[in-house]
Amino acid sequence: MIRRHLLFLFLLPLTLTIATAEEWCGVVRDAETGEGISTVQILLLRGESKVIRQTISREDGTFCLDLPDSKSDLTVRAALIGYRTEVVRLDTLLMREGKEILLHRQDFKLPEVQVRARAIEQHGDTVSYRTSAFAQAMDTKLEDVLVRLPDVTVSADGMISYKGRSINRFYIENLDLLGSRYTLASRNIRPEDVASVQIYERHEPIRLLREQSRSDRAALNVKLKESAKKRWLRDLSGAVGGWPPIGKVSGSLMNFQPRRQTILVAKGDNTGDDIIFETRVQNIGMGVVFNPYQLSGGPENLFAERKIYSTFFGRDRRRDNQTAFLSLNHLIALSDSETLRINLNGFHDRNRLREERESHYYDPALGSIDLRETTDYLSRRSATENELTYEQNGEELYLKDILSVRYHHLTTEDNAAVNGQPRTIDMLLPSLRLSNSLTAKKLLGGHLYTAALGIGYSSRPQEMTLAGETPYRLQSDDLTATLALEGTFSIGHHQLSPQIRGGLESYELRIGEQEQDPRKVHSKELTSNLSVEYRYQSNGLELKLTPALSARLQDLPGGRQQHLLPGVSSSIRHDWMGGRTLLIYSFSTSRPELTSYFPHMIRVGLTDYREGITDQGVTRSHNLLLRQEGTAPWDLSYVLTGRGGHVTAPRIYRLSVREGKRIRSYLPLAHSALSGGLSAELSKYFSGPMITLKGTVGWDSSKGDTYQQGLMIPYRGSDLSYGASLNWMGSTLMTLEYGIESDRSRVHIGDRATDLITRSLEQTLRGTLLLGAHWGVSADLQHRYSSSPLYDPINQVFLDGKIYYTRDKLRLQIDLTNLTNVRSEYYRRTDGINSSSRCTTLRGREVLLTLTLKR
Structure with missing residues (x-):
């Protein structure tokens, strides 16, 4: 019932x-x-x-x-x-x-009136949040305000979502300056320069598509104050503290003109902040409906430890770092529909990590394998990521060309002791990636035609040296080219979009300890895909059906292989008064990536890995998704989801050799998963206080057969999680935020008599208090608890505090970090066959004094 x-x-x-x-x-x-x-x-x-x-x-x-x-x-x-x-x-x-x-323009003079702007206004598909209604005196960046906006969430790495979906554009005054690296803006634009934040619901970025279909995702637009436009905005900030000395420095230059925009940011840090996340490429494309290798609760993460990340704590206490980056971004609007954008990013990161690990493996032939490791890991990473983008976004023509150059240079030093035996490993891991992608869309005779061309080349010359041994070298080169053609034909409420896509990939791998005589492996792959999408739209109802067929010709060292891979997807979307319902079913067949067919020995740290495919079969997957979102009385917004899937796949194995002993693990041949969730948000804005209540609950279950240590073992698992948060802004004088997240995981392995149950809990509490016109304090309290079989529970409390003083163009802030002086963080897991524990050294109690000069 x-x-x-x-x-x-x-x-x-x-x-x-x-x-x-x-x-x-x-x-x-x-x-x-x-x-x-x-x-x-x-x-x-x-x-x-x-x-x-x-x-x-x-x-x-x-x-x-x-x-x-x-x-x-x-x-x-x-x-x-x-x-x-x-x-x-x-x-x-x-x-x-x-x-x-x-x-026609007409002169109009307003009578003298007193107007009080509302905190939230909606006109059609545009929702406007008045920044001053959500900002607090301690806010230093736009992201501090975004996390308080109803229906808006910001992840720890800066990704912005609206009603559970990541945004598809981040505009500043309706110009796309940063593309997918919008965290540079959200973490460097100051709240006092922003008049409002606008959400364009169901936003279609490509103009010529707006009359044909409506997007499921939203865009965010930052509306600046008039005082922040047409002039250079300058910021300079420095911090020092701790012993040994720690500090950070940052500076920015920004200019926003009607047809030109510039953002220049430079930062350096050794306080634990991973500032490189500000240059991260966020997801602004269409979300992946189904990935057979990433099912919720799938075998690759079924036994992984559950860890909850709080956005309250930006500093990573495990990092002992020296980090710096420089980012230059400039956009020119050549016309109302044409833009030229250049994005240059460079960074360097030196990070040290210290940890102790105990691992217990079981092998039916060798018995128990116990390893005790102490590692002092040092990495140095330098990189440059640059893009030049031309975009023409007109009513009848869309054209976009992206030229990208990326180079990463990583070196590592690993000083470790395994069961008391010291080892030293040095690794050199450079990589180069060149690519160009061109997309064109044109309306001709009321029909839409699309062409896309992509070319890419990557090279990875890598080297590892184990103390006292000959360097081990690995060189891989990959060249790819793709071409896609699509036509969209509309008749009334019906739309048909056939697409043909072809691709060519050439991959070469050279392995060997002697540079003059490497072992070479070369392969090629030719792919072609044909799909036809049928769409029907009327009265808020959309039906889509897309059959597809893919042909792959692979020239492998073991011989030539040919495959035909069918697939189909279908969806029903219904927009109803106050909400939307979406039902999706998909069936797909696929082959692993070309590089997966070359099992070879790769040494990483103290471990030799051998990865590849034992059975070169086809992965078949079924997926069903049901999502309903809407608004209930009292402006309660909710999202209800249900999901199920089944996968049959070739056996993908990972063979490890530790201290000369073989440790094997496999992904399963079959896996099924079922999940569901409900999230809701309630926001009320009164004449004084603003109250936001968010809640979420999720459940998933899975079962299948997995191979570990040479044994085929059936498993089944389930997971129940919930979370809630309360934000109360009583006035500009005091605010309070409370959050709780809990997770309970149950796994049954093989013929074990009992289930393995893992629990985790995180609670966070933040309070801010304005003590006067210029003074304020805040405190962040975090409690973490987790328990798993075979280990003692983990119970940790962290406390951070801030004191700030601001006046005119000066801001002074004192950060008190890790006041409880927790020096170690523990991670433990077990899957009934193997178990491991890890203890990572944390940064201790620190005091940081920050001085900021405003323009």
Whole structure:
């Protein structure tokens, strides 16, 4: 009975009928300049005063309205202060070329009034958050404000999501300066320079696609204050403290003009902050619906220790680092639809890690293998990542070309003792990647045609030296080229998009201890893919069906192989009043990557690894996803998900040789998983306080057969987790944040009589208090608990504090870190066959004094 009720809740929105017909889109333009006008109020009226539909025009002047079945006696009214209100009959607009509404400028003088802006406003698909309503006196970067916005989440590495989906664009004044490296902006733009943060719901970045389909994802736009535009914004900050001495320094230059934008950031740090994350490439593309090797609760992470990462603590206490980076980003708007962007990034990171590890392995032939290791690991990484991007985003033509050059140089020194025997290993791991991708979309005769070309080359000459032995060398070169052609043809509510894609890859691997006589392996792969997507859209309902067929011709050292790999995906999406329901099913067949067919010995640290495919078979996967999101009474937003999948795959193995003893592990031949989750958020803004409550609960289960230590072992597992957070901003004088996350995992291995149960809990509490006009304090408290079989529970408490003083252009801050002086962090895990524990040395109690000069 309960299952029937749950199924009814999932499918109820699909049965709703909305009395609307097709969607009509138009554009509002300035009658003199011809440019699109944003924030124009668009009303669809029946008669003279009855409002049927309403919306607000976007930044480029476009808007969309759902037309009712009956179109008689309808008029469209467009109004904006500074322009003369325009009223046009709908049937006249439908016949007008371009569906344009022209507004004429008109002088308008406001009477003297007192206005108080609201914290959150929504006009059509645009949600605006007034920054000053969510900012606190201690905030130093825009990200500090973003984490408090309703429906917005920011991960520890800086990725921004809206209603559970990562954003697809990060704009500054509607220009895309940083692409996917937007963390540079969110962690360096100051809140006092931002007037508001806008969310463009269901945002389609490519203009010529906006009338054909609506995106499921949102974009974020930063609206700057007038005082922050058209001038250079300068920041300089320095910090010193601790013993041995620690410190950091940072500086930035920013300039935002209507057609030019620049961000220059330079930073250095040895306090534990991983500042290189600011240059991280975030996910702004379409999310992966299904990856057969990354099922939730899959075999590759079934036995991994559960660890919860809190965004309250940015400093990594394990890092003993010296880090610096320089980033230069410049954009020029060549026209209203053309931009040229250059992004140059370089960084250096020196990091030392100290840890002790105990591992217990079981082998039916050798018995128990016990290893005790003490490691002092030092790495030096230098890299440069550069891109030159040209983009033309017009109404009838889209063109984007990206030239990318990336070079990484990594050296490591590993001083270790294994069972009391000292070992030293030096590794040299450089890599070079060159690539160019070109994408073109063109509207011809009402149909859309797409062509994409990609070329890439990568080289990895690597070397490892074990003390007293001959250097071990490995050189790999990979050249790839892909070409894709697609056409999209629309007739009424129906759309057909056939696509053909071809690719060529050449891979060469050279292995050997003697440079003059390496062992060479060479292979080639030719691929071709054919798919046809059918789409139907009407009345908020979208149906999609995509059959696909892939052909692969592989020239391997063992001979030539040919494969035909079919697949299909289908989805149903229904937009209903206040929410959306999505149902997806996919079936796919795939082969492993070309490089996986070369099992070879690779030495990493004190371990020799041999990886590859024991059975060159085909991976087959089924996946079903159901997602429902909406808004309930009291502005309660929620997301409900259900997911199931089944995978059959070739056996992928990992053979390790430790101290001359073989340790084997395998991924399974079959795996099934089922999961579900619910997340909800409630935000209320009163005349004084702002209260935000978030909650989430998740459950997943899995079962299958895994191979470990030469044994085939059936397993099944389940996991239950929940989390909640409360943010109370009583006023600008005091705020309080509390969060809790808990996880309980149960695994049953083979014929064991009992299950293995692992528990983890994390609680975080942050409070801020303004002591006067210029003084303030904050405290961060974190409690971590975990327990697993065979080991004692882990129970740790961390306490950090801050004292700050700000006045005019000066800011002084004192950071008190790890006041409880926890010096070690423990990680433990067991899977019923093998077990291990790791103890990592942490940074101790530290005091850091930071001085910031504002422009």
